[in-house]
Amino acid sequence: MAEAPVAARSDPAPVLAAAGREAKPSAADLLAWYDRHRRDLPWRARPGETAEPYRVWLSEIMLQQTTIAAVRPYFAAFLDRFPTVEALASASSEAVMSAWAGLGYYSRARNLHACARAVVAQHGGRFPDTEEGLRALPGIGPYTAAAIAAIAFGRPAAAVDGNVERVVSRLHRVEGDFAQALMDLGATICTPKRPACALCPWLGPCRARQAGLQENYPVKAPKREGLLRRGAAFVAVKPDGAILLRTRPPKGLLGGMAEVPTSEWRGDYDSAKAVLDAPFEARWRRAPGVVRHVFTHFPLELAVLVGRAAADAPAPEGMRWTSRAGLADEPLPNLMKKVLALALGEALPERPKAARRRG
DNA sequence: CATGCGTGGGA
DNA sequence: TTCCCAAGCAT
Numbered sequence: 001m002a003e004a005p006v007a008a009r010s011d012p013a014p015v016l017a018a019a020g021r022e023a024k025p026s027a028a029d030l031l032a033w034y035d036r037h038r039r040d041l042p043w044r045a046r047p048g049e050t051a052e053p054y055r056v057w058l059s060e061i062m063l064q065q066t067t068i069a070a071v072r073p074y075f076a077a078f079l080d081r082f083p084t085v086e087a088l089a090s091a092s093s094e095a096v097m098s099a100w101a102g103l104g105y106y107s108r109a110r111n112l113h114a115c116a117r118a119v120v121a122q123h124g125g126r127f128p129d130t131e132e133g134l135r136a137l138p139g140i141g142p143y144t145a146a147a148i149a150a151i152a153f154g155r156p157a158a159a160v161d162g163n164v165e166r167v168v169s170r171l172h173r174v175e176g177d178f179a180q181a182l183m184d185l186g187a188t189i190c191t192p193k194r195p196a197c198a199l200c201p202w203l204g205p206c207r208a209r210q211a212g213l214q215e216n217y218p219v220k221a222p223k224r225e226g227l228l229r230r231g232a233a234f235v236a237v238k239p240d241g242a243i244l245l246r247t248r249p250p251k252g253l254l255g256g257m258a259e260v261p262t263s264e265w266r267g268d269y270d271s272a273k274a275v276l277d278a279p280f281e282a283r284w285r286r287a288p289g290v291v292r293h294v295f296t297h298f299p300l301e302l303a304v305l306v307g308r309a310a311a312d313a314p315a316p317e318g319m320r321w322t323s324r325a326g327l328a329d330e331p332l333p334n335l336m337k338k339v340l341a342l343a344l345g346e347a348l349p350e351r352p353k354a355a356r357r358r359g
Numbered sequence: 360c361a362t363g364c365g366t367g368g369g370a
Numbered sequence: 371t372t373c374c375c376a377a378g379c380a381t
Contacts, residue, residue: 063377070367070376104365107380141379183377192375193370253364296364334366
């Protein structure tokens with residue numbers, strides 16, 4: 001990676017360099033490209049303006065493993081509901097989880113809330129302006145710490161691991177826009193499939209392109225496909241429409257999110273015997289079909305059983321009755337929205353989802 | 360250090 | 371339809 005410190009080299013110069021192209025990637029080329037092609041995103045400062053750390057942080061957390069298109073409406077909704085880090089810190093856990101519902105990877109939401117509280121309680125409401133300080137906060141790892149330090153505080157940090165950052169920053173005396181320029185390059189030109197190499201400011205020095213193997217990189221580790229699990233979900237309805245819900249354990253799958261009671265999810269679950277797992281005795285009726293859902297590491301099929309409860313039926317231990325109107329404020333993951341939609345024969349009121357826009 | 364952890368959209 | 375993801379983090 002690093003340039004050889006001595007001039008004497010036995011390797012012949014690459015053919016492409018002889019054709020007049022750059023032999024190595026220059027930060028100037030990348031930044032010139034960025035000046036012309038930078039994307040205008042809600043959490044980004046306009047040229048010349050200073051990025052707001054709260055917005056940068058919020059967007060970076062949301063964008064972890066998540067597309068810009070998915071993040072846009074959630075980012076807008078969060079800013080509207082929690083305009084400042086203080087507002088977010090003082091919000092209830094339920095409000096935060098509910099606002100995050102549908103975005104996935106819910107540990108991010110728990111850490112987001114914990115981070116906001118730490119910033120307020122330990123840093124006077126100001127985000128630390130160094131990678132090290134940021135890295136110490138919940139939900140902020142090496143990548144995100146570097147990204148925030150560079151974007152919000154102008155630190156010469158490349159949003160990669162520390163070793164690469166050190167090499168690159170020394171090699172090019174990197175400052176300012178480099179992090180965002182790299183992100184835009186990766187998002188719009190250097191895409192996983194069919195990269196637009198002809199438009200790339202680093203076309204010349206790209207080794208993969210020179211070999212014609214750009215689509216073979218990066219090499220990805222094969223991941224094993226998860227085995228199908230099955231289970232049953234129980235939608236209990238009172239005469240006034242209230243639904244029986246409970247909250248999942250704070251950690252693990254869908255941690256802290258709301259759900260209707262379900263059986264265990266197992267590969268050999270027999271939904272014909274599902275009624276044995278019901279939260280209370282009733283005439284449970286099987287809704288037609290199943291709910292299919294794919295998690296990160298396994299697919300799931302849930303049978304849905306619907307039962308009526310008396311108006312004065314108490315909620316079983318650890319559960320609660322939620323009015324139909326109150327469902328909108330529950331942190332229901334998409335899986336549970338599918339279950340309720342099937343059980344109630346209607347779609348739940350959609351969370352405000354902005355019109356599709358391209359990232 | 361390998362694994363667990365969601366979702367919607369594009370190809 | 372089916373496949374493959376997308377600005378990682380915590381443990």
